[in-house]
Amino acid sequence: MNIILLGPPGAGKGTQAQRIQDSHHMIQLSTGDMLRAAVEAGTEVGLKAKAFMESGGLVPDEVVIGIISERIDQPDCKDGFILDGFPRTSAQAEALDKMLEEKSLKLNAVIEMKVEDEVLADRVAGRYSCAKCGAGYHDTFLQPKVDGVCDSCGSTEFKRRADDNRETVISRLEAYHAQTAPLLPYYEGKGVLRSIDGMASIDEVTKQINHVLSAL
Ligand code: AP5
Ligand code: MG
Ligand code: ZN
Secondary structure, rough: EEEEEEEEOOOOHHHHHHHHHHOOOOEEEHHHHHHHHHHHHHOOHHHHHHHHHHHHHOHHHHHHHHHHHHHHOHHHHHEEEEEEEOOOOOOHHHHHHHHHHHHHOOOOOOOOEEOOOOOOHHHHEEEEEEOOOEEEEEEEEEEEEEEEOOOOOOOOOOOOOOOOOHHHHHHHHHHHHHOOOOHHHHHHHHEEEEEEEEOOOOHHHHHHHHHHHOOO
């Protein structure tokens, strides 16, 4: 099964993709995570992406399309993948269609996580993750069971993203509404769009997604 999680910054795509990866043995493919790794490693892709990401704008289509196309070819994707943060423009969606056709792969569903703009800045500003294993947390909404210790791996080191501040969130939201939201009617027209209430609690959202997946 291959799916897309579509939603604005802070909608919960990464949080839910990690859970689906664990429960359904599908691989999370986050272009944001891949680009951040490239920036940290100082690769050619990272050098191209850094300024776009810091300003809250989108990285050029050809860069992300290239990354995803290579990644989907890896053997661990053959049992299914969850696209988290891709596609984000019409050009990316069309490139994905072409890629899937060439690789004889099917897109089973596009899950839209509907969240009102007003709550997104608080979600993004309070986010942090484990520096060792990447597990995601939130200052208020998702704290580790033991204060300062990662639930998943026991590490006591955490990190925050360079673009997780209230100013950059505004640009990221603008990019979402202008360039990514038009993909909703595109996928609706293909009959694969499923919408869920992303305003609900994290566990409730997981239940809704599991319900969608079990009906596929
Ligand atoms: P990316 O990393 O994809 O960021 P994003 O789309 O802005 O989404 P986020 O990761 O911020 O949010 P999320 O939906 O994953 O939320 P999360 O689960 O963490 O992209 C970053 C940048 O990379 C882009 O700006 C762009 O420059 C570039 N880029 C990436 N892909 C690209 C592409 N395809 N094309 C061009 N450029 C690209 O949740 C957020 C917080 O809220 C967490 O702390 C979580 O604990 C909490 N939370 C989650 N769900 C709930 C809930 N239901 N209730 C309460 N709290 C919740
Ligand atoms: Mg994310
Ligand atoms: Zn950890």
